[in-house]
Every structure is written in structure tokens, then in C-alpha cells.
Amino acid sequence: MLTRKLLSACLGAGLVAALAVSASAADITGAGSTFVYPVLSKWSADYNKQTGDKLNYQSIGSGGGIAQIKAATVDFGASDKPLEPKELSDGGFGQFPVVVGGIVPVINVKGIKSGELKLSGKVLADIYLGNVTKWNDKAIADLNPGLKLPDSQIAVVHRSDGSGTSFNWTNYFSKVNDDWKTKVGEGTAVNWPVGIGGKGNEGVAAYVTRVKDSIGYVEYAYALQNKLPYVLVQNAAGKYPKPNAESFAAAAASAEWGKAQDFYLIMTNAPGDNAWPVTATTWAIMYKEPKDASRSKAAFAFFKWALENGQKEASALDYVPLPESLVKQIEDYWTASFKG
Amino acid sequence: MSEALASLPASGAGVKRRDGAAGDRIFYWIVLGCGLFVLVALLAAAISMAWGGLLAFRTFGFGFIYGTEWDPVAQKFAGLVPIYGTLVTSALAMIIGVPISLGIAVFVTEVAPRWLRGPIGGAIELLAGIPSIIYGMWGLFTFAPFMSDYVQPALIDWLGPLPVIGLLFTGAPLGIGMLTSGIVLAIMIIPYISSVMRDVFLVVPAQLKESAYALGSTRWEVVRDIVIPHTRTAVVGGIFLGLGRALGETMAVTFVLGNTHNIAISLMEPGNSIAAAIANEFTEADTDIYLSSLIALGFILFVVTFIVLAAAKLMLLRIARQKGE
Numbered sequence: 001m002l003t004r005k006l007l008s009a010c011l012g013a014g015l016v017a018a019l020a021v022s023a024s025a026a027d028i029t030g031a032g033s034t035f036v037y038p039v040l041s042k043w044s045a046d047y048n049k050q051t052g053d054k055l056n057y058q059s060i061g062s063g064g065g066i067a068q069i070k071a072a073t074v075d076f077g078a079s080d081k082p083l084e085p086k087e088l089s090d091g092g093f094g095q096f097p098v099v100v101g102g103i104v105p106v107i108n109v110k111g112i113k114s115g116e117l118k119l120s121g122k123v124l125a126d127i128y129l130g131n132v133t134k135w136n137d138k139a140i141a142d143l144n145p146g147l148k149l150p151d152s153q154i155a156v157v158h159r160s161d162g163s164g165t166s167f168n169w170t171n172y173f174s175k176v177n178d179d180w181k182t183k184v185g186e187g188t189a190v191n192w193p194v195g196i197g198g199k200g201n202e203g204v205a206a207y208v209t210r211v212k213d214s215i216g217y218v219e220y221a222y223a224l225q226n227k228l229p230y231v232l233v234q235n236a237a238g239k240y241p242k243p244n245a246e247s248f249a250a251a252a253a254s255a256e257w258g259k260a261q262d263f264y265l266i267m268t269n270a271p272g273d274n275a276w277p278v279t280a281t282t283w284a285i286m287y288k289e290p291k292d293a294s295r296s297k298a299a300f301a302f303f304k305w306a307l308e309n310g311q312k313e314a315s316a317l318d319y320v321p322l323p324e325s326l327v328k329q330i331e332d333y334w335t336a337s338f339k340g
Numbered sequence: 341m342s343e344a345l346a347s348l349p350a351s352g353a354g355v356k357r358r359d360g361a362a363g364d365r366i367f368y369w370i371v372l373g374c375g376l377f378v379l380v381a382l383l384a385a386a387i388s389m390a391w392g393g394l395l396a397f398r399t400f401g402f403g404f405i406y407g408t409e410w411d412p413v414a415q416k417f418a419g420l421v422p423i424y425g426t427l428v429t430s431a432l433a434m435i436i437g438v439p440i441s442l443g444i445a446v447f448v449t450e451v452a453p454r455w456l457r458g459p460i461g462g463a464i465e466l467l468a469g470i471p472s473i474i475y476g477m478w479g480l481f482t483f484a485p486f487m488s489d490y491v492q493p494a495l496i497d498w499l500g501p502l503p504v505i506g507l508l509f510t511g512a513p514l515g516i517g518m519l520t521s522g523i524v525l526a527i528m529i530i531p532y533i534s535s536v537m538r539d540v541f542l543v544v545p546a547q548l549k550e551s552a553y554a555l556g557s558t559r560w561e562v563v564r565d566i567v568i569p570h571t572r573t574a575v576v577g578g579i580f581l582g583l584g585r586a587l588g589e590t591m592a593v594t595f596v597l598g599n600t601h602n603i604a605i606s607l608m609e610p611g612n613s614i615a616a617a618i619a620n621e622f623t624e625a626d627t628d629i630y631l632s633s634l635i636a637l638g639f640i641l642f643v644v645t646f647i648v649l650a651a652a653k654l655m656l657l658r659i660a661r662q663k664g665e
Contacts, residue, residue, distance in 0.1 A: 061623030081626075153512065160599030160616075162412075162624020184413065188624040191411035196516065196610045197599030199620060206480055210488070211514055 028299045031058040032065015032078030035164050035219070036282045039099055039319050040078075043310045047302055055302060062164050062188065069093070069285050075299045077285040080164020081188060085261045094288045094337045096263050096330045097281040098303070100320040102220040102248040103165055104278070106228035108208050109135060111148060114229035118143050118240050121176030121233060121269065121277060127154055127215060128173065129180055130194035135213060143234075150213065157207045157216035160197025162189040168280040169217050172268035217278075220248070221318035235277040236269050243276050248320040251279035257326055263333070288338050300334060307331075386642060393636025395629055404636060410601045412621075417633035419640060421601050425518070425611035426641065429593060430586040432522025432607070437529045437586075438579055444530070445537030446563050461538065468531035476595035479524040480516070484596055487523075488515025492608055495519075511608040514598070519607040521597045525589055529582035536578025540571040573656055580652040587645055590615035614641045 030040070037059035044055035060068070062079040069077030070091060082095060105124060107117060119127075123139045126132040132139050136149040159166045170186040184190050196211075198204035201222040208216040208228055215231070220243055223230050232240040241247040254272025255265055267279045284303065290296035307330065311321035322330070396404055400418060407418025448460050492513035499509040544567050552562045568575065598610020599620055614637045625631040 063624040063626040066626065155512070155514070160594070161620040162626075187413045188626065189412040189621055191409070191413065191601065195600065196514065197620070199594050199599065203480070203595065207516070210480075210485055 027054045027056045028076075028295070028302055029056045029074045030065075030076045030078060030284075030299070031060050031068040031074045032285075033062045033080050033164055033282045034059040035080050035101065035280070036078055036099055039310075039314050039317050042313045042317060043302075043306045046310070046313060047305055051301075051305075053298060053302065061162065063162065066285065069287075072287070072291065075286065075290075075295050078282055079285060080280065080282050081167045082262075082264050082266070082283045083285060085264050088262050088285075092288050093285050094262065094333070095283045095285045096303075096333055097322060097326065098284050098306070099314055100248055100252045100267070100279060100281050100322060101318070102243050102251075102276050102279050102320070103168055103217055104220055104223050104243040104276075105215060105217050105231040105233065106205070106208050106223050106226075107215045107231055108211065108228070109150060109152075109213055111150070112229065115232055115242060116144075116147060116229075118232045118234065121172060124231075124233060125173040125177035125180045128156055128158070128192070128194070129177070129183065130156075131179070152213045155211045155214035156192075156195030157204050157211065157214050158192050158195050158197055159189075159201075159204060160199050163200075164188060164280065164282065165201065165217065165219060166190065168266065168268055168278060171266050172278050175269045219318075220244075224318060233277050235273075235275050236271050237273045237275070239273055241274045241276055245315060245318075245320050247274050247276035248279045249323055251275035251277070252281070252320065252326060253323040257329055263330075286338070296338070300338070304331070304334075386639075389635055389639040389642060393632055393639045395632035396636035399629060400633075404633070405640065408601075408603060410617075412625075412630055415627060415629050417629070419614070419633075419637050421603055422612045422614040422617045422637060423640060423644070424603050425597065425613040426587060426615070426644070428518055428607075428611070429521040429525055429597065429613055430583060432518065433525035433529055433586040434579070434583055436523060437526035437533060437582060440526070441530050441533035441537060441578075441582070444534040445541055446567075448534075448538050449541040450559055450563060450567070461535075464531045464535050464538070467527075468535065471591075472528065472589060473591045475524055475528055476592040479520065479592060479596040483524065484515035484520055486515075487520050488513045492519070496608070507605050508607045511604070511606045513608065514610065516596050516598045517608050517610045518597070518604075521593050521613075522607070524592050524596055525586045528589060528592060529586050532585060533578045533582040536581060537571075537575055540574040540578075541567055544570050572659060576652060576656055580649060583648060584645055587648070588615055588641065590619045594619050614638070 037057065040055065040057045044057065048054050057078075062081055065074075065077035065079050066083070068074045078098065079095075083091075083093065087093075088095060105119070109117075117140075119140065120143060123132060123143065126139065133154055134151060135154055136151050141149060167186065167188045170180075170184065170190050173180040173184070174186045175181075184193060196207060198207040198216070201218045204216040205218050205222045205226040205228060208214045208218075209226060218226075218228070222228075223243075230243055232242065234240055241250070250272045251267050251270035254275045255267045255270045257263060257265060259265075263283065267281060269277050270279060286296060286299065307322060307327045314321050396417060400407065400416075404418050405423070406420050408420045409416050409418050410421060411417070444460070444464065448457050448464075452460065492515065495509045496511070496513060500506050548566050548570065549562055552566050557565070593613050594616040597613055597616055599612055599616060600610040601612055602609065604611065618634050618638055621630075622634055625634055
């Protein structure tokens, strides 16, 4: 074990050295959220083909991304959890959303097909609190008249690693269930009252596939890839939209971005009729007055290209492009807040 | 005299000897440096972990070791759950892994036909080369389903109703948890322990064994009374090499342990281990106290490993004294 660790450390050091050589001064550098990594790498390849500029993004996690931008070792940090406006102004940062995605509850219950089961946010949170423990609990039965529910224990699956997915999931619970808000709260990692933890989206998907009568939550793309049956969740308007690109976009459009300072707005429980209730975004965080204005400028050029031209790639990877109204607001924010 | 010597061809040998002495001094400094490197690396690792965990130890005091709370939202941390999980899964791995390793080593050195020894020895060494993430994925996708479909329901039915021991085998057959982790860990450490055992069993003098056979000993008696006593120190060393690996194993355990902050008597229940908790939570540990608590856990693992190794040394010393060696 020790030798293997040493070996991998040596290899790692070699790789870093190789990267340092290949990364020329003009490369845009970024670090942070793993959630955006697939779309950023796709964008980066296309952008490189069109302009010759390279993006070097390291998906080390949102916490790491914030730490890196604070240390000014990268041109932008990416985080699934926005920084509060005060923290932004203290550090001289600005932030803006990059891409939208949906988080969906998935189940493995014999006899219940995808989209058949309906849950309200409150009941969903009660399941994760351990207040609702059986599939035929009255709270679930009342929402699903006519659906045959088994008399079995609910096996709850959550993320074991700190994650922006968990942050949005628990943030949603805090908005719709007071019990959750006081007992557990929101965060990239929380003290889960019940359930088992899977590592990463793939870990949760694997557990839900394997464990009978289980419920978990994954990014939409993982639910599709693993063909896991999803649950419909009642949104703030009282409707049950299907989780797909349209309902994620509806959530992004109906969120009141105009009123949010520095785009400090978490999209969960968005008000629109067709809005998927657990929609998430990732923010890019950059210095307002960067030491090296030309590097920052290159990063803005990349994000402008991505927001305006990168939408098709985002859709192909099951993300949702930002609605046009939001793109306009972001570009106004750039000119108003950032130098260079 | 010296002039006379200098004119002799033998003086060449003298020069050569002086060269050898210089080379020996260089060699001495090089190996001394290598030896010191281990000590420096060990000390540096210990100090940096203690330093990193200082904030957590200061904030939570001794409660960090015996408390069970782990709440990143309220910023309250205590390490008993992962410490417990680490010790239980490692103990399970040893209980399963050591007898099997012994069996493999005895078979390869004493029982197997000569043509079979090479392939089995090679297989053991290849097993050691598989990355732990592969064991983890195999555990999650292949072994956990097998456990939950066949092994665990049987254990729950047969052993669950028994008094006391039954408590270890209650609960739902999730397929993941302490028992599955222990078995996966056992498979991972078997190559280490058995290859050490095989190597030392091979160097037991043939005369000793032949004498015992000549006196009418069975194979088992030869192993028990000649081979194992003769190689005791190395065998215990090999076992603790395996234990050290089990204690620190990260990826494989992360996938099959369930990562739940929970202490349960039943081996069917999911839990958490120190290494798994660190691997899971390090990337998103967004506050100083959170990060410090994780590093403090690392320091505790370091101390636990140190205690285990020290205990092994003491045990060996005591055996040596009893035998009057």
C-alpha cells in the first residue's frame, strides 16, 4: 500500500510537471465543481478548435475551487454553492451561473414504474428524516391514490462525499420542511438522519439499482444512463412536472435572478408552473480586478462563447443551457462589475 | 622503506585499497541518508498531521475520540464512529484472512506437487498488484449483490436466532456493510500475508523437517511444531503488514462499507471508516474546523497503526523471552 502510494505520488508529481510544461501562459485555468466538468471539457475542446485558446480545468470539488480562486492560483473557480454577496465583496470577487442541471429522486420499488410515484417535497424530506419509513405510509398513499404501494421499509440512499448535488437537495428540503431545517439544515455534507451513503452519483445509482425498496437522488444524466425509475415531485405551484430539459429550463427562467445580488439565488423550489423543483446551477467565481487583466479577459471570452454558442453541447450532455434572459443579465453584470 | 614500497608493483594494491575505503565512506553516507529519510518522512508526516488536526483537538478536546457526532452543518465533529468501523472491519479481515493465508502458504510449501507451486505463487503475487479501486468496484457491483442475495439472508436465518452471537447477524441484507467490507479487505490482504509466509516457510532447513518426518510426524505436526515455531517472527511480521494495510485501506472500503455515520453491533449494518471518511469528505471540506477534523482523524489512524505495530513487537519480544532465545 505504502509503496503504491509513493508510486502514485511520484506519478502525480510527474504529471503535474508535464502539465506545467504543456500549459502555456495563455491557457485559461479553472478549478472546482465536478458537476460542470463534463460540459466544461467539451466546451474547452470545441473552443480550442475554433479559437486556438485552451482551457485547463481541474475538477477538484467546489470547496477546492473556492480555495484555489481565493489563493489566486486559477483564473476562475467553479462552485455548486454560491458565495454570499458579503464574502464576494470582501474578497473582491464576482460570480455568475454557467449551466443548469436537474437533480431527480430515483427509486427501486417492484411494480412502480418511472414517473408513476408522486411525492411532495415535504414527504420526500420526511423520508430522508426517517419520519416516513414505509412505502405504504399514509403520507405517500394520500398523494398516490390508485397506486399499489408495497408494505416494505424504505431504504434511503444519500451521497457519502461532500457534493453540490447534496447541497441543492438539502437546500430544497430546508425550504419545504421546517423539521429538516431545524434538525439537519443544508450543506454539501450534512449529518444524514437515516440511510446509506454512496460515493458520487455513480455510487448512489449503483446502490439504488442494487438495494430493494430504495430511494436515492442523482443528477438527471445518471438517472437516464442507469435507466432508474424517477419520482415526480410537486413543485411550488402545486404541479407535478416531468424532469427534463424543459422543466429545468422553466425553473431557471422562473427564478427571480433580477432581484438576486451577484446571482446569489439557489433555484430549488422555483415558482414556475412547469418548473422542476430541484434544479441546480454552478457558479463561476472570478476576481473583479484581476492582477493580470489579459488572462481574465481570455476567461470572459471563453464564457461568452460558451453561453452563446455552447448550448447544443450542453444539451447533448443532459445539462440545460441558461435561458436567454439570464444570459443577457449575466453579460450586463460582466460589464457593470468586472474590469477588463 | 616507503620509497622501496612505492617502487614495488604491490603499491598498486595499496592505492586500490585506499580507493575502496573512500568508496565505503560514500556508501556509508548514502545508506545513512536513506535510513534517515524514513525517520524524517515519518516524523514530518506525524507532525504535519498533528499540526493540521490541532484545531479539532483544541476545539473538541478528548471528546473527539469518544464522541459519535459528525455534523458538518453544525460544525460539530467527533471520531468514534469511523474509529470503530476501522477497527471492526480490520479485525474481520484478519479473522478471515490469516487462516486462509496460512493455508495457502502451507499448501504451496509443504503439500502441493512441485509443478503447481509456481502457478499458485504467481497468482498470489498478481493478486497483490490489483489496484484497490478495482476491488472496490468489484465489491460493489459483483460481490455486494451476491452477499445480499445468498450469503446474508442465510446468515440472518441460521445465526440470527442464536443468543448473543445472533446480534451480529441481524438486520436487512443490504449487501454492503461491515461484513462485506471485512471479506473484501481479507481478499486484499491475503496476498501480502501468504507471500511473506510462503517465503519464510521455504527457508526452514530441510534437515529439521526431514528429521521430524523420519520420526513419524504427520505433515500437520511438522507445520505446527517445526515450520511455524522456526519462522514465528517473520510470520507475525507478515500478519501485521497485512493488518497495517487493512487499517489504512481506503477506496475498496469506501465502496462497500455504506459510509453511514452509525455504530451498530450487527455486522450487516453499514458503517464508516477513518480512511473512507477522509476520502469521501476531503474535497468538499469547506471550513477550517471540518478540514482539521478530517486531518485529526488521519492522525488518530496513524496513532492506532503505531499502537498495533508496537503491540506486535512487544508480543514477539515476550515470545522470545519465554522460549529463552
